[in-house]
Amino acid sequence: MRRVHVYGASLVCLSLMLAACQKQDEAAKPEVIRPVLSTTVKSQSLQIRGFAGKVEPRFQTQLGFRTLGRIVRRDVSVGDLVSNGQEIAALDPLALELAVQAAEASLSSARAQLVNAASTEDRQKALLSKDSSTQATFDEAQQANAAASAAVVRADADLTKAREELGYAVLRSDFDGVVTSLQADVGQTVTAGQLVAVVARPDVREAVVDIPEAVANPIKIGSKFGVSLQTDPTIQTSGVVREIAPQADEATRTRRTRITLEQPPEGFRLGTTVTAYLTTAADPRIRIPATAILDKDGKTFVWLIDEKQATVSTKEVRLEGRTNAEAIVADGLTDGDRIATAGAHSFAEGQKIKLTDGNSL
Template sequence: MRRILVAGTSLVCLSLGLAACQKEDEAGKPEVIRPVLSTILKSQSVQVRGFAGKVEPRFETKLGFRTLGRIVRRDVSVGDQVSNGQEIAAIDPLALELAVQAAEASLSSAKAQLANAASTEDRQKALLSQSSATEATFDQAQQAHEAARASVVRAEADLTKAREELGYAVLRSDFDGVVTSLQADVGQTVTAGQQIAVVARPDVREAVVDIPEAVANPIKIGSKFGVSLQTDPTIQTSGVVREIAPQADEATRTRRTRITLEQPPEGFRLGTTVTAYLTTAADPRIRIPATAILDKDGKTFVWLIDSKQATVSAKEVKLENRTNFEAIVADGLTDGDRIATAGAHSLTDGQKIKLTDGNPL
């Protein structure tokens, strides 16, 4: 019996000893200090935003034949300069030429019938004056004459139409410009109205950019932009907004904006990629990077840094105009606050931190 009590007492002492050792180990374990990146917040009232786009012509025409046919000639290539009335392409004119010949023959026949109807009317009129013909016969001759005259008018209109359609066999430019696109080649059969070429006027050029809907709202017709080449930002010009799409694109949520360039340099050729800059004076707002934002339980937080204690604490904020890159703080932060800009999902309340961005706490 004594042996059992001694054994039990030994086990209890052993357990207490292990627990004490474990507490000593935990007490001696150093606290984890997490390195973080941070920023000190400051309101900004002037914004400079850049939007990528390209140079496009303000005026361009999509040309196509007005009749069905097979292309037998194409006289231009993409990039060629064309003048007003210059031939661009042509279709086989044989069927149209035959139509003109048929119309000419129909006109000749109608004129012959008119001459015969006129002679018949004159003859019936003479016979009626001699009482050798009836009034009804003369009326029939007179009606036949009028019908023959109408047939001549119709035949002349048909001939004019056939000759006009023969002119459609040649596609011509409507103004001086540059060929920017070709959609058909020799040997291809095209339908009436099918697009063959696009001719643009290079004298009036525009920068076409897609601007996010949240940014585009304050932009108005006549707003000023600075525009520079992406390949050489030193080549710059200015522009004025001429047109803003009334609705945002469903997929990108951007609104297409056309900026008329004012005396663009030679480097602003059609198709060149550019960057349009907008400088606006807005109400002072605090901007934070998207990497500083923590979404939890339907709320939005950032990690506010306590410089004295070298710790972080979750601070609920309200945001507006949030994108994948940044957001504007509507409420919850003030100028001078320091927040962590990375590792938002791996920090905990009260956690000790040290800064790795060179800014002292």
């Protein structure tokens, strides 16, 4: 009987020893520290949006000859600086020079006829005073003299016109500027008014950008923009909206906006690509990623991070809106709170975590 009691007591002691060893092993096992993606909650008072565009001149002129002809000379290339009155291109002047010569000959003939008509009138007037001629003959001489005088005026006008058209054979710049485009080459026959060259004034430059219609609606004439070079964003200037397209482009649904640059640096050359920045009031509501939301027992929570203790705890929030990408928090969070942005359904209350880099909202 004593042997049975001793054997039972031994079993109990052995069980207690195994349990104690198991507890020691669990206590010795290190706690798992979980890395977590996080972000700091921050509401925005201002919003900055950028729009790509390029630098264009405010004033530019499309130049073309005012008469038909074949180009025999072109004195400039794209990018050349030209001064007021400088020759850009020229037509073959032969036909126009012949027209001038013909007009000069016509004027000489008209003047000779006028001299003859004037002499005839004077002679008929003298004869009429001596009753050696009739009044009708004198009237005819007088009318011939007047017609000859009118012919001289007409021939003189034709000569002036021919000389002016000869001047049209040379295409000149109307102001100091830079050649931005050439549309005709030597040997090409052009019609009157056909585009040959485009000359721009580089002194007044604009940033031309296409802004989405939804964003462009609040923009007004005189709105301020910041503008920087895309090749070197450190080179910056400011600008004022001068013109907004009244209607959006049917294909892109954007409205072309012209921003006059204020004292732009040298780097803002014509054709340079730029980014125009618009600063507007932002939605002050707090937005967080949808992956940070924990739905539990009909309520909505986020995992609030205690950076000092390196632990997480649930925090109930009230949402104002929610999509697959983000959620708008109406109540429960304040600026500066840090929350976990991934793994919302796999945390435990008070769990130890290891922070990784996150982006501020």
